[in-house]
Amino acid sequence: MNTKYLYINTIGCQMNVYDSEQIAKVLKPLRYRKTSFLEMANLIIVNTCTIREKAEQKVFSFLGRLAGLKRKKPDLIIGVGGCVAQQEGGKILERVPYVDLVFGTNAIGRLPVIIERIETKKCRVVDVEMSGQIEELDFGADESHDGKVASFVTIMQGCDNYCTYCVVPYVRGRETSRDPEIIVNEIRCLVESGVREVTLLGQNVNSYGKKEGLCTFPELLALINEIDGLLRIRFTTSHPKDLSEDLMLAFKDLDKLCNHIHLPVQSGSNKILKRMNRKYTRGLYLEKVDKLLNICPDIAITSDIIVGFPGETRDDFEETLDLIKKVEYDSLFAFKYSDRPNATAARFPDKISEQEKKERLQQVLDLQDHFTTRKNKEQEGSTQLILVEGFSKKQSVIDIQNRYQDVQWTGRTSTNKIVNFIQGDDTVFCNEIATGQMLNVEIVKAFPHSLWGKPVGVEPTSLGLRGEESYVA
C-alpha cells in the first residue's frame, strides 16, 4: 500500500501544537506521513482555536482556500479538529459542504477508526464526544521527531476556573491531570528522540494533581528534573491565584527549571479582575511578584493583558498601565477583548467600542516596547547560556550549502529571549556547534525582539547529540 500524505494546519495555543503531534502519531499506522505541501496531501486537518474571534475567522478563511483543491481531488479528506470543532460540531459540515470530518478535543485517540471509516465508506463524520477520561496514547521513542530539541508536553487538560471572558472550559472540558509516571515516561522517550527541552502545558499548572490527589506541581517538576539527558524545563500557564511559595522555591532549587514565568494578570483594576472572575486582586498579584523576585531576582516575568473588557473605564485601564510599569514585564501578549460563545462576559453590558479597544491596545504595546527594549539592552555585554535550537528561520538552504561561515543559528536564554548568532571564524570550538547543545554566547547587540550573540564557549555538560546538523568546518 502506498504512503499517504497528511497536512496539518495548527492554529492556536501550544496545546494545539502538542495535539497536532499526537494526531500525526496516531495516523502513522494508517501510513500517513506529514507533508508541508498542501497540494500533496491526501488528508488535510485543521487543528483549530476559538479563544478570540480572530482565531475562529482564520479557520474559515483557511477552509475557503481548500474548495478548489477538493474539486480537483475528490478523494481528498478534509478534517476540522480542536476547539472550533468542539464548539460548532455538525454546524461546520453545513457551513462548509466539502469538510468530511469534525472531531473535538477529546477525539484524537479515536481518529484512526474514524479515518478508516471515511476512507472505505466515503461518509461524513462528527465526533465531539467529551465524556469520560481522555485516552492516554502510548507511542514510545519517535525516530522521526523532526529533529526538534524543544517539545511541548501536556500535563493537564481542561480548566475549572471559568474566567468570564474565556471559552476554554466549554471546549476543553473539566480540569484533568495526567499521571506523573506517564508524563515522566513520555519525556524520557522524547529525550531518547533528541529532545533537550520540554515545556509542560496546562491552563493552570499550579493546580496540577490537586483534584486527583496526585503529586503537586513542584513535586512533578522535581521528578522531571531528574531525567538524564534533559537539559531544560519550562511550563505554562501559571494562574496567579494558585502560585505557591513551593513553586517559587522550585525556580531556585531545580537546576533545569528555566528562569522565566508566564503569569497572566489580564487587568490591573480590582473591579475588572472581579468581573473577570480571576479570584485575585491587584495587591495580591503584586505581592506574589515581589515575593518571587526576592527568591529569584533575575527571573523573567511575562504576562497576558486583555484591554476593553466590558465596563473597563479609562481609570480601570490606567490601573492596568500602572501595573505594567510596576512589574516591568520582560514581554507581554496583549489582546482586545472579544465576546466568545457561552462565556458569561458575552452577556455583560457596557461593551467598549472597537476604536477605543484599538487605542488602548496600542497604548499597552507602546508602553511594553519601552520595557522590552530596555531589558534587552541590559543584556548587552553579558554572557548567556543558550540552548542551540538549530538554524534561524531566515536561513535559506542555499545559504547553508554555500556559505558555512554565515550560517545563522538560533537559541534561547534561560529567560526565554531569542539569541541569533553565526559561527564566526575566530573561534576554534565553533566547529563543534550543534543543535541541542548548551553554548555560552556574549550578547553583542539587542534588537526589539531578539538578541545578537557571539559564541564564546561550549558548555561542557551539554550533550550536542545531533551529528547530522553539527558543524564540519
Ligand code: SAH
Ligand atoms: N489559562 C491561561 C490563559 C489561556 S488563554 C490563563 O488563565 O492565563 C490565553 C489568553 O487569551 C488569556 O490569558 C487572555 O489574555 C486571552 N483571552 C482569552 N479569552 C479572551 C477573549 N474573550 N478576548 C480577548 N482575549 C482573550
Ligand code: SF4
Ligand atoms: Fe480560561 Fe481562565 Fe481557564 Fe485560563 S484559567 S483557561 S483564562 S478559564
Ligand code: F3S
Ligand atoms: Fe485556542 Fe483551544 Fe488553545 S481555544 S487557546 S486552542 S485551548
